[in-house]
Amino acid sequence: MSNEIKARQRGIVESYWGSVRQDLFGTPVQLRELVRRRPDALLAPLFKQSVDEGDTPQWELLAEPRVCWPQEPAGQIRMWTYDRGGERSQKVVVEHFKDLITETKSMVTVDIRDIECLVFSKTDLHGFATLDDMAKHACPDWIKDVSHENLRALLAKAPPAYTEGRLSQVDWDGRLTLIAYDGSHHFAAARYLAGQLDVSVPMTMELSTRSINAQALDALENSYDAFVLLDQPAFNQALTEAFQATQVPHGRKELRLGRALGDRTHQLILLPRESVRAMRSASVLHDAGALTLPWLLRAQQLQAHDYISIREQLKSLDLGDHETEVGPRP
Numbered sequence: 001m002s003n004e005i006k007a008r009q010r011g012i013v014e015s016y017w018g019s020v021r022q023d024l025f026g027t028p029v030q031l032r033e034l035v036r037r038r039p040d041a042l043l044a045p046l047f048k049q050s051v052d053e054g055d056t057p058q059w060e061l062l063a064e065p066r067v068c069w070p071q072e073p074a075g076q077i078r079m080w081t082y083d084r085g086g087e088r089s090q091k092v093v094v095e096h097f098k099d100l101i102t103e104t105k106s107m108v109t110v111d112i113r114d115i116e117c118l119v120f121s122k123t124d125l126h127g128f129a130t131l132d133d134m135a136k137h138a139c140p141d142w143i144k145d146v147s148h149e150n151l152r153a154l155l156a157k158a159p160p161a162y163t164e165g166r167l168s169q170v171d172w173d174g175r176l177t178l179i180a181y182d183g184s185h186h187f188a189a190a191r192y193l194a195g196q197l198d199v200s201v202p203m204t205m206e207l208s209t210r211s212i213n214a215q216a217l218d219a220l221e222n223s224y225d226a227f228v229l230l231d232q233p234a235f236n237q238a239l240t241e242a243f244q245a246t247q248v249p250h251g252r253k254e255l256r257l258g259r260a261l262g263d264r265t266h267q268l269i270l271l272p273r274e275s276v277r278a279m280r281s282a283s284v285l286h287d288a289g290a291l292t293l294p295w296l297l298r299a300q301q302l303q304a305h306d307y308i309s310i311r312e313q314l315k316s317l318d319l320g321d322h323e324t325e326v327g328p329r330p
Contacts, residue, residue: 028281031242035288041230042290045266051134052125053117053177054259060210061256063101074098082247096220102213105206112191112201117177121184135192142189146196154190158183160205167207172297174304217294224270225282226293231267248281268293
């Protein structure tokens with residue numbers, strides 16, 4: 001018997017055995033092959049970073065109703081299950097999402113140099129890494145005169161003196177954002193001069209702080225393995241077929257993060273821990289280096305407060321070359 005015939009027969013046997021393993025035992029053979037072919041779909045999101053508040057990941061959108069028609073309630077996902085009647089799909093609400101974000105408000109006094117982001121400007125904020133960069137490039141003539149007199153003049157036309165302003169902070173980023181809809185150039189220039197003159201400029205405003213509810217995040221993690229995966233039609237179709245092959249119950253939720261992800265969109269795939277078949281698929285995704293939502297949120301909190309980069313945290317997972325493609329953009 002020729003080697004070609006033997007190879008063909010071996011391929012037929014392996015294909016048959018793979019089908020048996022999937023059908024009878026729920027072995028995720030097809031999923032394992034998919035993640036081998038599409039490692040790009042498992043890469044962590046690349047978050048942009050600029051002085052534009054819109055580039056900060058808006059995780060709070062997970063806890064809010066989706067504004068559409070008809071409006072979707074907070075925490076709603078599409079869930080697929082399997083029984084003797086075949087595949088079933090329904091919308092369900094995961095309560096843990098609704099409680100994921102907490103918000104507190106208080107009056108605080110900060111120095112002008114403590115504020116690092118803006119929410120609005122007539123200039124494209126997206127292109128500036130720091131507010132000093134904005135001052136140098138968007139209004140260079142206003143900072144030529146490095147004097148206390150010029151600083152006072154600029155502050156008079158900047159928020160909160162000239163127009164109403166308030167502060168915002170999310171604990172997965174850590175930076176203070178000025179929320180004001182006028183005077184951004186005057187503010188950036190005044191902030192720059194305060195640094196050049198080494199003077200303190202205290203500002204008192206309301207601060208809104210959004211934080212991750214650790215209990216809700218733990219509860220979500222105890223109920224589901226929630227993977228952050230690429231949202232792309234060809235990959236989604238292949239992933240659906242892989243789950244169908246082993247009848248894996250799973251949920252999907254669009255990951256809406258504002259402009260933080262640029263053109264690259266992601267989704268949440270939720271695998272219920274109560275399902276043995278779902279946990280077999282989760283094991284394949286973990287082994288391939290896919291990241292979960294709880295891990296990513298905690299990693300961003302560490303990066304914001306302890307300056308431990310996501311890149312360094314990924315290295316500790318020993319994912320081989322996986323970490324070379326991930327992490328926040330400078």
